Amino acid sequence: MKWPLVSRPLPNAEIPLYNRYYLHAPKASHVDPVIVMGTEFEADALLAFLQQKNRAGGTILTTAHALIRATGLALARYPEMNARVVGRSIRHFRDIGIRMAFFHRNAKEIDLMLIDGVDRKSIEEIAAEVWRRLLEAARGNGGRDRDLARMRKVPAFWFRQMMRFYGFLDRHFHLPAVSRLDELRGGSAMVNDLSHAGMPPLRSYKPSRFADGSDSINLTLGPVETRLVLREGKPVEVRVMPLFMRADHRLTDAYQIGRFLATVRETLQNPERLQLLRT
Numbered sequence: 421m422k423w424p425l426v427s428r429p430l431p432n433a434e435i436p437l438y439n440r441y442y443l444h445a446p447k448a449s450h451v452d453p454v455i456v457m458g459t460e461f462e463a464d465a466l467l468a469f470l471q472q473k474n475r476a477g478g479t480i481l482t483t484a485h486a487l488i489r490a491t492g493l494a495l496a497r498y499p500e501m502n503a504r505v506v507g508r509s510i511r512h513f514r515d516i517g518i519r520m521a522f523f524h525r526n527a528k529e530i531d532l533m534l535i536d537g538v539d540r541k542s543i544e545e546i547a548a549e550v551w552r553r554l555l556e557a558a559r560g561n562g563g564r565d566r567d568l569a570r571m572r573k574v575p576a577f578w579f580r581q582m583m584r585f586y587g588f589l590d591r592h593f594h595l596p597a598v599s600r601l602d603e604l605r606g607g608s609a610m611v612n613d614l615s616h617a618g619m620p621p622l623r624s625y626k627p628s629r630f631a632d633g634s635d636s637i638n639l640t641l642g643p644v645e646t647r648l649v650l651r652e653g654k655p656v657e658v659r660v661m662p663l664f665m666r667a668d669h670r671l672t673d674a675y676q677i678g679r680f681l682a683t684v685r686e687t688l689q690n691p692e693r694l695q696l697l698r699t
Contacts, residue, residue, distance in 0.1 A: 422597045424517070424606040424634075429509035436673065443670040444508055453669040456626055457677050461685045463644055463661040469691035478544065483661070484520065484613035485547040487641050489694045490687040491609050492516050492538025494680050501680055502608050504636045505670050507592045517607030519635070520550065526560045527568070532630075534604050543694045564600045571601070583631065590632050604630075609637040615661060619643040625664040638666040639684065663688070 435443065445451040470481050495502045495516045503512045517536040524531040533553045535546055556562035574582070589595060590605070597603050612627065622642035629635055642662035648655050665681045672680075687693045 425511040429511050455669050456666050458664045460660045460662045461689045463659045466688050466691045479547045481547050487611050488518050489543045490684045494683040496539040504634050519607050519610040521612050524557050567601050605634045610635050612640040615641050615643045622662045627666045636668045640664045
């Protein structure tokens, strides 16, 4: 049993006033606390960095691993973002954990995994852990896969009742993580790497919120596109990748989101920073 959140909530005096407006808004107001911000970054340096690392052998690195590492470093730099709403209070996470969506080829559906301690792990260690979890899912021999198989057999009526009861407790009380299925509550951020082959160019993206309250931040990476830019008065082809972020206005504001997203963007544009302990 683990306690992913600190024992005491953030004091009201430390919560910005306008965040408290969203935090304490009545349901009748139909308040929308979601902020979405999008940008893009030049990806040539990142793609060259990954190619060089992969040629050297060892663990294969992808843009997904780079995004996980960059997000973890940004959360370490801005620890106030590493939090979630519980009831009408804000609690910080004890660790920096990041969820990643992936296609479960054995079950033929989307699943999630949690990578914890991201700020303390190298990009190679993150990649090795992700590949190991993907291999377990492909083989279907992991403990989590056995738990998921049992959940799929639960009738719809009882599944709905379980989700309603568990969701009520999770939204209103500080709960421990007691099983493999609720380990996902141990991270405030989720990443989606949608840069795989066959994806269309992304002009806008509104990620949905996960069913529990832990998903306070979502970062989504889009596919590579080629652009013409002027360098010293001459047109030059560069490769860019779109990057979208969704965040909860009860926890943060557009100014903080802009700083956070800029940090992730700068880290991906300067991939040597992925090897540093902190950005």
